[in-house]
Amino acid sequence: MADERPLPERLLAVATRLFAENGYEGTSVQEIVRAAGVTKGAMYHYFAAKDDLLYEIYHRLLALQTDRLRRFAGGTGPAEERLRAAAVDVIETSIAHLDELTVFFRSMHLLPAEKQKAVRAERRRYHECFRALVEEGQREGTFRPGVPADLAVNFFFGAVHQLSTWWHPDGPLDAGAVGDYYVGLYLDGLREPGDGSPGR
Template sequence: MARTQQAVEADAANRSVPERLLGAATRLFAERGYEGTSVQEVVAAAGVTKGAMYHYFGSKDDLLYEVYARVLRMQTEHLVRIAAQEGAPVADRVRDAAADVIVTSIANMDDTVIFFRSMHQLSEDKQRAVRAERRRYHKIFRDMVVQGQEEGIFRTDVPADLVVNYFFGSVHHLSTWYHPGGTLTGEDVGRHFADLLVAGLRPES
């Protein structure tokens, strides 16, 4: 059933000011591009004042950074939780982690696309901060692959770094072919990608 305009507006009113600003920025950056969107347009779409925005975000640059950083933080929290599951076989943890990053990337596709399209607009400090957080994420994922190799669960003829670069290269290209409303849900794609990754890591019998 289609939601009423009143329900949509009620949801927006119940969101915090930062959430409203980030939601408006994501939509406008996706529609008009980062350079083509003004701060005034963002605050107007969010229904807040410039003063309210500058209370939480120092600049439009900060908004762009947070659009992607919040997704990366969420994905890292998920990964840390998955990697720390005591007693869970490493193959299961790698599969769960691989599926999670696909599902969350698809669920936040606009944020990811906007960021990679406009990352060069950020200050060098912010670019370094994002790259450092992505390296941390990849290292946690890589460490699970290494553990599987050391336990004889995964093949050792392919370096773990190459496994990580191969898999996340596929993740970063999701936006070039995935379309919501198609025959595959985000969960379907996550399951298939995860199964393919783990199957490819198994030693040849």
């Protein structure tokens, strides 16, 4: 019944859970390795520092989400529909990895400068892909042109990144419902008023 995944993955999973429960600063390396059933040396064999765990946790999630976003963005059909699908999807994967997301956005300011820079660059690539979809919708005339696209993207991801402050798996809304509501609110806000398309 032992966890059979390779040690690095096991350590990341354990660290994610503990960081989510007690905070990054509130979790000692000792606690992580104890929970993973190994010794500190084993952890430092794979991760050069505690903050490598934090970096890797979000880096992996972001790689996953970037990959998915690119699939949606590269599809066919009107920008609004691709954006809707991508936005619902990112909410669902964010909720599926809520610990990772929460931990990272609470604690990224504790990363050493160069790691912070690296993750910001990765994040920026994600942001720009999403923004391109918004801009496409504005050019198509579906979305109001007066809203700066960067601001519109930040507005949405602010809401997404704060999901863990209120969403709970035992609550009344599942991930799909949250996605539909959030994206509905968001797209209706973006949409050119009086264009007749229904708020979903």
